[in-house]
Every structure is written in C-alpha cells, then in structure tokens.
Amino acid sequence: xxxxxxxxxxxxxxxxxxxxxxxxxxxxxxxxxxxxxxxxxxxxxxxxxxxxxxxxxxxxxxxxxxxxxxxxxxxxxxxxxxxxxxxxxxxxxxxxxxxxxxxxxxxxxxxxxxxxxxxxxxxxxxxxxxxxxxxxxxxxxxxxxxxxxxxxxxxxxxxx
Amino acid sequence: xxxxxxxxxxxxxxxxxxxxxxxxxxxxxxxxxxxxxxxxxxxxxxxxxxxxxxxxxxxxxxxxxxxxxxxxxxxxxxxxxxxxxxxxxxxxxxxxxxxxxxxxxxxxxxxxxxxxxxxxxxxxxxxxxxxxxxxxxxxxxxxxxxxxxxxxxxxxxxxxxxxxxxxxxxxxxxxxxxxxxxxxxxxxxxxxxxxxxxxxxxxxxxxxxxxxxxxxxxxxxxxxxxxxxxx
Amino acid sequence: xxxxxxxxxxxxxxxxxxxxxxxxxxxxxxxxxxxxxxxxxxxxxxxxxxxxxxxxxxxxxxxxxxxxxxxxxxxxxxxxxxxxxxxxxxxxxxxxxxxxxxxxxxxxxxxxxxxxxxxxxxxxxxxxxxxxxxxxxxxxxxxxxxxxxxxxxxxxxxxxxxxxxxxxxxxxxxxxxxxxxxxxxxxxxxxxxxxxxxxxxxxxxxxxxxxxxxxxxxxxxxxxxx
Numbered sequence: 200x201x202x203x204x205x206x207x208x209x210x211x212x213x214x215x216x217x218x219x220x221x222x223x224x225x226x227x228x229x230x231x232x233x234x235x236x237x238x239x240x241x242x243x244x245x246x247x248x249x250x251x252x253x254x255x256x257x258x259x260x261x262x263x264x265x266x267x268x269x270x271x272x273x274x275x276x277x278x279x280x281x282x283x284x285x286x287x288x289x290x291x292x293x294x295x296x297x298x299x300x301x302x303x304x305x306x307x308x309x310x311x312x313x314x315x316x317x318x319x320x321x322x323x324x325x326x327x328x329x330x331x332x333x334x335x336x337x338x339x340x341x342x343x344x345x346x347x348x349x350x351x352x353x354x355x356x357x358x359x
Numbered sequence: 360x361x362x363x364x365x366x367x368x369x370x371x372x373x374x375x376x377x378x379x380x381x382x383x384x385x386x387x388x389x390x391x392x393x394x395x396x397x398x399x400x401x402x403x404x405x406x407x408x409x410x411x412x413x414x415x416x417x418x419x420x421x422x423x424x425x426x427x428x429x430x431x432x433x434x435x436x437x438x439x440x441x442x443x444x445x446x447x448x449x450x451x452x453x454x455x456x457x458x459x460x461x462x463x464x465x466x467x468x469x470x471x472x473x474x475x476x477x478x479x480x481x482x483x484x485x486x487x488x489x490x491x492x493x494x495x496x497x498x499x500x501x502x503x504x505x506x507x508x509x510x511x512x513x514x515x516x517x518x519x520x521x522x523x524x525x526x527x528x529x530x531x532x533x534x535x536x537x538x539x540x541x542x543x544x545x546x547x548x549x550x551x552x553x554x555x556x557x558x559x560x561x562x563x564x565x566x567x568x569x570x571x572x573x574x575x576x577x578x579x580x581x582x583x584x585x586x587x588x589x590x
Numbered sequence: 591x592x593x594x595x596x597x598x599x600x601x602x603x604x605x606x607x608x609x610x611x612x613x614x615x616x617x618x619x620x621x622x623x624x625x626x627x628x629x630x631x632x633x634x635x636x637x638x639x640x641x642x643x644x645x646x647x648x649x650x651x652x653x654x655x656x657x658x659x660x661x662x663x664x665x666x667x668x669x670x671x672x673x674x675x676x677x678x679x680x681x682x683x684x685x686x687x688x689x690x691x692x693x694x695x696x697x698x699x700x701x702x703x704x705x706x707x708x709x710x711x712x713x714x715x716x717x718x719x720x721x722x723x724x725x726x727x728x729x730x731x732x733x734x735x736x737x738x739x740x741x742x743x744x745x746x747x748x749x750x751x752x753x754x755x756x757x758x759x760x761x762x763x764x765x766x767x768x769x770x771x772x773x774x775x776x777x778x779x780x781x782x783x784x785x786x787x788x789x790x791x792x793x794x795x796x797x798x799x800x801x802x803x804x805x806x807x808x809x810x811x812x813x814x815x816x
Contacts, residue, residue, distance in 0.1 A: 219543060220542075220543065221542060221543070221545070221546040221547050221553055223547075224547060224553070227548075255434070260548075260549060269526065271534070275548055275549045277549075299523065299526060300526055355548065357547075357548070357549065357551065359432055359547070359551050359552045359553070
C-alpha cells in the first residue's frame, strides 16, 4: 500500500515539477548584438568610459563571459561599459556589480566604478578597490563593429 | 388564504431546518457561548482585527483583479498601464486600490501586534503549541503575499525589489541549487513577463487558498481550546 | 409551518404565553438554556438571518469543547453575542475609514514610478517591512546573513512553544524559581522579545536613514542605510 501511494504521488507530482520548469520563450536565441556607442572607441581618453544599454527591439540582454560573486559566466546583463583604463587597455564590462548585481556607475573624478547600493568600488580594469564586493567585474565578449561607433557584443534575444 | 407575516415564514424556515439539523442549538452554542471577562482587554482584539483586514484584502483583491492585466511584455507593460488605469480612471479605483495597499500595510502591523500579544501572555503554551505554529506559518504567508503583490504594478521599484529578492533566494548553495531556485522563481533567464505571471498566480490563486485553509485551522483550534488563561 | 405554532401565535391565539423550555444539552456537562429568550434576537426576530450569518462561521468551526469559561462563575463571564461581539463592527468600520482616508490623502505611496525596464539604473529598495532584512544583509557575509540567520530565527519562532516548555523549566530549576512564568512576567523570555523587536526597529531606522547615513562596522565598514 505504501508503495502504491508513493507511486501515485510520484506519478502526480513529477509532471507538475517538469511543467513548472521554465521553457525558453519563443524566439529566444543566442546571437551577437550590434551596439552603437555615443562616442567612438578611438576617441575615448584613458580613464574614461562609455555606458551602453542592451537593445530593446528585439528585447535583448548581454551574456557575461566570466564573473564571480553574484555574476557568473552566462548570466545576463542589460547594460555595460566600454572603458579605457589608465594604461590605455580597452575592456568591456557588464554593468552589474559583482556583489549583488546593482548597476555600477563611472566615478569620473576618482577614475573608478562605484556601486550605489552597498558602496563597492572597482578599478577601471575591473578589479576590486573596496568591498563588500569580493570579485572583479564581469567581461562581455565583444568585437569591433563595421565602424568606430559600433561594437558587436555576445548576447541573447529574450523572446519577450 | 391569509398572507403569512414574514416573521411566520422565517420561523417556519427555521423550524424546517431544525427538523433536519440542530440549527438553533448550533446558533445558540456559537453565539451565546460564555466568554471570560478578562478577554475584554483591548489587546485580545488584535486577532479579530487581522481577520477583518484579511476579509478586506480578499474583497478588494477580487475587485482589483477585474481590471488588472498580468502581462509584462513591452514598455509600458499592460500590467503597469492597467494599475495606472485603476488608480486614475476607474471610478473609486484609487479607493479600492488604496484600501488594498494600506490594508496590507496595516495587516502586517496587526499580525505582528497579535503575535506579540500571544507571546507576551504565553498563549502559545500547551495545549496551543500547534496553533502558534499555524500562526507563524500564516505570518510567513502574509510576507509572501506582500512580496508577490509588490511586483504586480510592474514599475521600476517593484521590478528591482523583486530582482534583489530572487537574487537572495538564488544565493542558496550549491550554485546549481541556487540557479535552479532562481530560474524557477523567474520563469526564465531574467526577471520578466514570466516572473510576473508566476508571482500573480501565487498572489491571487495559491496564497489565498492556503491562508483561508490555515485560518480555518487557526479558528478551529481557538474554538477547541477556548480563550487562553490570563497571564 | 407546524400547526402547533400557528395556534399559539397571532391575533386570537389559543394560549397567552409560550412556556419557556429549558433544553438540556449534554455537551460537556453544562446546561445551555435557550439564551435567545433572554437575549434580544431569537428565531422569530427579523434580524435572525443576520445573526445566523454571524453564527455560521463558528458553527463551521465545529464543537466548542469544554472551556475555561464553563468553570467560571456567571458574573466573571459574558455571552459572546452581543456582549463580546459588539466592538468588532465598530473596529471594522473604523479601520475601513482609516485606510480609506490614507488612500485619499496619502496618494504619494500609491502613484507608480515609470514602467519597469531592466536597463534603468536605480538603487533597489524593498518595502518598509523588509528593510530590516535588507539592512541585516549588509552586516555580514551575504550567504550567512540571508540564508542562515533568518531561517534560524524563523525556526526558533516556529518551535518556540517547545523550546519554552522544555528548556524553560530546567532553567527555572537552576535559578531556584518555583515556576517558569510566561514572557510577560519573565525577565529572560521577556527581555529576549524586547531586544529582538529593538534590533528589528533599529535596523529599519538605520535603513530609513538613507544611503548618506553611514556607521563604522566590523565588516564592509562603513555600513550605510538604504
């Protein structure tokens, strides 16, 4: 009897659990997203950054290439920064703080990225300057586009 | 044939019922049950106030559901515009939504006061331990109500507050479990329309059913145990 | 309609006064007299359906059991209806008016911000009743503050009757107390309660003080409000 009841519960519950697992939305697919920047990368001064948002039509998000703390490879970001650090290396970071995912902002005076939520601060190369964040910012996978103001960033068309 | 007086019809109906079920006896037992005088202290009414507020919430919630659209696609999303419509266009929409909103806030305060009273007077003691557990469970349900209800207007603060909540739930180790919980709550890779759909369903179908059931159990226990002794 | 009643009521009824029967109810040893004969509303009252509506709820709740009030002297108890019930309709109306007035005059909280867009840059902030949890999160490692402390507190709260019943008397014995009083009369459980509330209140105030209000802390110092 106990076996029968267990079997009944399993037969009833298993499809429900499977049903609850989200299926990808129709039209959801990984692709390269074309992003137009406000200023060409070539004109970007050392220690400066340009913020950009994920495209809205179709509704998409960027996919992080790496990350620690709250961010992980494959996580989504709805914005990012193209930044030239003080040595002149260009990087593209996801906008999410590695602490709890708030949107970081460029602090042009201190030449750092500051998180307004819990006060984490990052160097322009993405490494941590001040906690609570313990991990560096996440990179986005990108390529220079056809012209200086366009970059192609790995992302996901959300399908909703 | 003379037209019977309404009172006679009523007595007849009651008689008819009495022949089939001890009706007046049940009403008498329920209504004229003796209550100790110490239960007149004002702090014994918090539970009743919580009950009244829950009834307000159920009624206003049903009314709001007549206009609310649980759809978060696009910008502005229909969910957002429908709440705005309720607030600004529907006749007395501001009142019904306001009562639901402020009632929810008041409800949390009253639940905490009720719980504080029960704790302070030691009313959780034997034989009422189970009722305390049911009560704390309902407190958690009320908080779940607030959490899921907060997302429904689909404005900026709702979106980001929910994102943080889901993120915290997703911290659970190991990482696979955390991601599993997160995706299950979100219904997708990010907080979006599927999340609203899930939160709406939980807020409107699941939680009310569970809390009404638990309220029944709560009152059943109170009726079986009677009012607790003064401290 | 029973013939018996027809003959006894109305103009020209055969008998003048109905005999008041005392119904012996074998529920838990107390005699239930037909209270509606003493109290204003009985089955022949026009408002009886309303009273039935009120009573349906406790009827659904089933048998009332044997209560403390059954053993108390008559003058130390009162009937539930109407003596105990009457404040509740008033409370209901007062609360409805209160939330209605709040809805009318404090519309600020009800007006929506812009429609949600994940691209918005904003500082997320929960509603006031979760602010203390939000603030607690900042006071230590996230994982510990989010997934250890709250479940432990909730678990302790759920099981408090058992903790109180098992650990309480043992503790009382060590203190040479005769009994282990309820929290309202108990310096230990009472203090725990007050301190717990004070912590929640302080964390909420700290969060409400805003992001400019920062206090040195052991970890992630300084910790600011939300």
